[in-house]
Amino acid sequence: TPNTSAGVVAGPATPSATAYTTVSGSISADTTWAAGVYYVSSNVTVSSGVTLTILPGVIVKFNSGQYLNIQGALNAVGTASQPIVFTAWTDDDYGGDTNGGGASNGTPGYWSRIQFNDSTDDAASRLEQVVVRYGGSGTYGNIYQTYANVPVVDSEIRDSSNYGIYTNQSSPLIQGNSIVDNGTQGIYALYGAPQILDNTINGNVNGIYAQYSTPTINGNSITGNSNYGVYHYDARNAPEIQGNSITGNARPARLPMSAVPGPAAGNTLLPNSYNKLEIQKNKMSSSMVIS
Numbered sequence: 001t002p003n004t005s006a007g008v009v010a011g012p013a014t015p016s017a018t019a020y021t022t023v024s025g026s027i028s029a030d031t032t033w034a035a036g037v038y039y040v041s042s043n044v045t046v047s048s049g050v051t052l053t054i055l056p057g058v059i060v061k062f063n064s065g066q067y068l069n070i071q072g073a074l075n076a077v078g079t080a081s082q083p084i085v086f087t088a089w090t091d092d093d094y095g096g097d098t099n100g101g102g103a104s105n106g107t108p109g110y111w112s113r114i115q116f117n118d119s120t121d122d123a124a125s126r127l128e129q130v131v132v133r134y135g136g137s138g139t140y141g142n143i144y145q146t147y148a149n150v151p152v153v154d155s156e157i158r159d160s161s162n163y164g165i166y167t168n169q170s171s172p173l174i175q176g177n178s179i180v181d182n183g184t185q186g187i188y189a190l191y192g193a194p195q196i197l198d199n200t201i202n203g204n205v206n207g208i209y210a211q212y213s214t215p216t217i218n219g220n221s222i223t224g225n226s227n228y229g230v231y232h233y234d235a236r237n238a239p240e241i242q243g244n245s246i247t248g249n250a251r252p253a254r255l256p257m258s259a260v261p262g263p264a265a266g267n268t269l270l271p272n273s274y275n276k277l278e279i280q281k282n283k284m285s286s287s288m289v290i291s
Contacts, residue, residue: 020061020098027072033058039093040111045069048119056082056129059095062111065137070114073121078129083156086114087143088134106134108183109161113140116170118147125150136160136183145170152177163188164204167213174199185209186225196220206231207249213233214238217259223248229272232256235280241266247271254278 005061020037027046034054035274040062046052050072054060057073066072068086078084085094090108097103115136116125127143127150139241141163143152151173156162164182165174168190171194175197179186185194186204198219207222208215211233212222222229222244229246232238235256242261244253245268252269257279261267269277 005271020095022092033060033073037061037098039063039089039098040066040068043067043069045126045157046072046074048072049121051075051121051124054084059085059087061087061089061091061095061098061226062135063089064110065112067112067135068114070116070125070150071119071279073124074114074116074127075125076127076130080129084130086132086135087111088200091134095132106159108134108159109137110134112136113142113144115140116143116148116150119198120148120150122149122172126153127151127155128153130155132157133159136162141166141188142182143250144168148172151175154181158182166190167192167194170194173197178202179204186222187215189206189213189215201225201229207246209233210236216223217241217244219243220245222246225249227251229253230255231281232259242266244268252277254280256280 010194020034020039022039024042034055034156037059043066048071052074054076063210073210086095088110089099090104132142142157142160143165146168148170149172154176156178160182162184164179164186166188169192171193173195177199179201183204185206186201187208189210193214195216201222202224204225206227207225207229209231214236216239227247228251230253232255238259239255240261241259243266250273252272
């Protein structure tokens with residue numbers, strides 16, 4: 001007959017609603033966060049040459065002001081039914097009342113960011129089917145890429161106290177995401193040439209803010225932002241915008257001449273509160289029809 005050790009319950013068991021694993025410091029060997037809630041009590045750094053893999057359904061909650069720093073690789077690929085969640089310690093919507101403080105919600109800027117660096121292994125790193133919310137303390141946004149090119153795909157990036165995604169000298173693929181309700185820019189591209197494709201960008205100050213950068217901006221729905229849908233800080237040789245719906249913003253776009261869409265580009269640029277397209281001086285890449 002099978003033996004059951006004292007204190008072990010045979011059959012289905014329900015884990016505690018407040019159970020979690022505390023993590024902090026450096027990860028110096030390949031590691032998998034496989035299930036449940038992980039509490040980042042102080043900053044976590046994934047060392048160069050090391051991969052942190054996070055499996056579908058895992059919830060990562062951050063203490064106030066803390067961040068996840070990727071010197072090696074982060075592979076976080078969830079599913080539509082089991083996204084991977086990065087959120088505030090106080091966010092009871094995911095993982096329940098893990099902080100034991102009674103009913104509470106996260107607040108924008110509660111924790112800091114997920115950061116990718118020049119040493120990050122871009123080929124081994126990916127954010128897909130993840131939810132990232134309530135970060136942004138320290139002015140780096142929910143996701144910060146500096147000299148890195150890590151794809152961010154089919155994810156929800158929201159409720160940052162400043163940027164949703166901040167890319168610095170980086171050219172990642174940013175595709176199929178919902179980037180909503182962030183405190184300043186939905187996407188802030190400083191230098192580099194990110195591929196910004198097929199996203200929904202809503203409820204930010206500016207949807208996309210490009211400074212000294214040449215992003216490709218195609219197929220996005222950019223609506224309900226309180227200033228510009230797309231704003232170029234200066235006249236770089238950015239490619240023509242194509243296939244975007246830029247409506248319901250205060251202003252549709254401020255573009256360098258090279259990015260101004262031709263008649264076949266398939267953009268919808270009105271209605272907005274002020275239906276004018278602002279153009280900065282450089283060379284056009286296509287014909288333009290004004291009517």
